[in-house]
Amino acid sequence: MFLKVQLHWNVIIPPDNLDAKGLMLQRSIIVRLLEEFANKKATKDLGYFTALTTLEKIGEGKVRQNSGDVLFPVDFTCITFKLFRGEIIQGEVDKILKHGVIVKCGPVESCYLSHQKMSGYQYVPGENPVFMSDKLAKIDKGVSLRVMVLGTKWMEAERKFMALVSIDGDFLGPV
Amino acid sequence: MFIVCRGHGFWLMLLLVNMICQFYSSVKRRKVESSGYVEEIQESVSVTSVGRGSGKSREKDKCSHPGVFSQMCYACGEKIEEDSGVTLRYIHKELRLGSDELARLRTKDVKNLLRHRKLYMILDLDHTLLNSTGITDVAPDEEYLRNPPNYMEGSLFVVPKMPIMTKLRPFVRDFLKQASSMFEMYIYTMGDSHYAAAMASLLDPKKEYFDARVISRDESTQKHQKGLDLVLGQESAVVILDDTETVWSRHMDNLILIERYNFFASSCRQHKIPCKSLAELRTDESESDGILATVLQVLKRIHCAFFKDLGDDPADRDVRQVLRSERSEILKGCKIVFSRVFSLYVQAETHILWRIAEGLGATCCTEVDPSVTHVVAADAGTEKARWAVKENKFLVNQQWIEAANFLWKRQPEDNFPVKPPKNT
Numbered sequence: 001m002f003l004k005v006q007l008h009w010n011v012i013i014p015p016d017n018l019d020a021k022g023l024m025l026q027r028s029i030i031v032r033l034l035e036e037f038a039n040k041k042a043t044k045d046l047g048y049f050t051a052l053t054t055l056e057k058i059g060e061g062k063v064r065q066n067s068g069d070v071l072f073p074v075d076f077t078c079i080t081f082k083l084f085r086g087e088i089i090q091g092e093v094d095k096i097l098k099h100g101v102i103v104k105c106g107p108v109e110s111c112y113l114s115h116q117k118m119s120g121y122q123y124v125p126g127e128n129p130v131f132m133s134d135k136l137a138k139i140d141k142g143v144s145l146r147v148m149v150l151g152t153k154w155m156e157a158e159r160k161f162m163a164l165v166s167i168d169g170d171f172l173g174p175v
Numbered sequence: 176m177f178i179v180c181r182g183h184g185f186w187l188m189l190l191l192v193n194m195i196c197q198f199y200s201s202v203k204r205r206k207v208e209s210s211g212y213v214e215e216i217q218e219s220v221s222v223t224s225v226g227r228g229s230g231k232s233r234e235k236d237k238c239s240h241p242g243v244f245s246q247m248c249y250a251c252g253e254k255i256e257e258d259s260g261v262t263l264r265y266i267h268k269e270l271r272l273g274s275d276e277l278a279r280l281r282t283k284d285v286k287n288l289l290r291h292r293k294l295y296m297i298l299d300l301d302h303t304l305l306n307s308t309g310i311t312d313v314a315p316d317e318e319y320l321r322n323p324p325n326y327m328e329g330s331l332f333v334v335p336k337m338p339i340m341t342k343l344r345p346f347v348r349d350f351l352k353q354a355s356s357m358f359e360m361y362i363y364t365m366g367d368s369h370y371a372a373a374m375a376s377l378l379d380p381k382k383e384y385f386d387a388r389v390i391s392r393d394e395s396t397q398k399h400q401k402g403l404d405l406v407l408g409q410e411s412a413v414v415i416l417d418d419t420e421t422v423w424s425r426h427m428d429n430l431i432l433i434e435r436y437n438f439f440a441s442s443c444r445q446h447k448i449p450c451k452s453l454a455e456l457r458t459d460e461s462e463s464d465g466i467l468a469t470v471l472q473v474l475k476r477i478h479c480a481f482f483k484d485l486g487d488d489p490a491d492r493d494v495r496q497v498l499r500s501e502r503s504e505i506l507k508g509c510k511i512v513f514s515r516v517f518s519l520y521v522q523a524e525t526h527i528l529w530r531i532a533e534g535l536g537a538t539c540c541t542e543v544d545p546s547v548t549h550v551v552a553a554d555a556g557t558e559k560a561r562w563a564v565k566e567n568k569f570l571v572n573q574q575w576i577e578a579a580n581f582l583w584k585r586q587p588e589d590n591f592p593v594k595p596p597k598n599t
Contacts, residue, residue, distance in 0.1 A: 085252065095387075097266055097267075097387075098280065098284055098407055099242070099272070099280055099407075100249070102267065110245075110267070110269070112244040112245075112249060112267070112269075112270070114242065114244070114249040114250065116241060116249065116250050117249065117250070123287070125287055125288070125291065125359075150247075150249075150251075150252035151247045151252035151253075151254075153245040153246055153247055153254075155245070162244065162245035162247075162269055164244055164245075164247050164249050164252055
């Protein structure tokens with residue numbers, strides 16, 4: 001679920017942010033790194049970038065000839081979030097459909113739980129539709145669900161993951 | 176005494192030991208038997224679990240892939256590349272259901288809905304529930320709408336992002352509220368998804384009536400056509416409300432045709448109506464007995480007729496038959512002759528008005544006879560028209576049939592007089 005990753009990125013600092021005092025320059029590099037980290041959102045291999053933990057090293061800057069920007073190689077450690085098949089996760093029901101449920105789990109906004117993967121539950125229509133089990137357990141909008149990941153798909157265009165989940169198994173279902 | 180006692184004690188001891196031995200051996204035997212039984216159970220369990228496991232793997236091998244979410248089968252998680260089935264983009268852009276799964280869901284859903292005494296209704300947006308115009312297309316006589324009068328508050332909206340001006344049809348909010356108790360409603364429009372979403376939020380800001388059931392041309396499976404393949408309901412329980420007949424060529428039997436709502440001048444121009452718009456005339460349809468109020472009464476009749484006889488299973492009934500039988504009562508007992516309504520070169524039986532009249536329960540013929548009740552004429556000077564006046568039969572123009580068709584009710588003939596001959 002959570003991965004600790006060490007990465008090596010290049011941070012570009014425009015000339016007007018360069019400062020003779022090293023402290024201001026370091027601040028500019030960190031701010032720029034945080035901006036890029038936030039904009040990156042996610043990658044197929046590492047998942048969603050959630051937190052930058054430590055800045056290991058700032059390398060020697062290289063000046064770009066045409067623009068005057070300075071490129072600093074940066075080593076840092078961060079935490080990423082990626083779903084794996086077979087993993088047990090906890091999410092919140094976002095949408096109730098006739099044939100299943102859309103579950104949100106952290107940064108993954110679309111985890112689809114099909115009615116075929118929720119044995120013993122029946123769709124109950126109404127103004128606020130729900131799935132109700134034989135044992136009167138209720139899957140309603142906003143309910144916390146413990147689910148198992150069946151598969152994930154990386155969407156390159158939107159830079160996000162989609163997932164398929166199931167509650168067929170021991171200790172899975174509404175929390 | 177002591178010896179005797181000792182002897183007694185000896186025998187007692189012997190007896191006791193013997194009993195203990197017997198008990199122990201029986202316990203041991205029972206234990207062995209029971210452990211054997213346990214082993215048998217375990218063996219059978221392991222066998223069945225292996226069987227189940229292999230069954231599972233077999234199941235997985237032959238997974239029918241009922242549906243796909245983001246190119247993964249939602250039953251087994253396998254990656255699926257081919258585009259089979261129907262993509263229900265309006266529910267979720269990554270959701271696609273196979274035809275078998277759709278059929279299963281429809282059957283299940285229709286039973287659920289009928290149990291709640293509800294049917295499905297598909298509603299068109301433009302010219303049915305509302306009318307929109309581009310901000311730049313507002314006619315000079317409609318300029319007053321930029322600062323609308325108080326009585327239009329809550330029914331006239333400007334959507335700046337589009338940029339359009341939208342007027343909701345009178346009675347639409349009451350219509351939706353009352354219809355929602357009898358129908359599960361869908362919006363199906365030929366507009367794009369942004370427009371559909373914007374209009375749905377005007378009509379249903381609290382998402383009480385439509386929720387995610389808003390289908391636009393972006394989700395449609397066929398160009399310039401609407402179909403029920405995207406609707407999670409069986410055709411036998413679907414009523415369609417639309418102002419355009421041609422887009423529902425595959426589902427004409429489900430259609431209730433509604434008179435167009437042309438509030439803005441741009442709509443009149445679009446449909447080549449050579450008169451001023453309602454906005455230009457500074458008027459509007461009636462709330463209490465306008466088109467939507469009339470259609471609501473029709474829908475109540477249809478709903479009542481569908482659920483009237485509780486003897487048989489509602490799932491076996493067909494709303495299309497109810498619609499047909501309700502329509503066939505409208506002009507029942509009328510025998511109609513047409514005069515100069517259609518060209519001589521057109522076969523009368525194939526003309527749209529002839530077909531509409533027959534659908535409304537009237538009998539149509541080409542020649543007059545004493546049993547004829549109505550003559551539909553374009554001109555009062557024709558031979559048949561003069562015969563109608565002479566024989567004291569009803570003489571009406573073609574709008575009498577059109578009005579009955581839209582209003583689902585026989586209209587007073589006096590309201591549809593035929594123009595006098597041009598040469599007088």
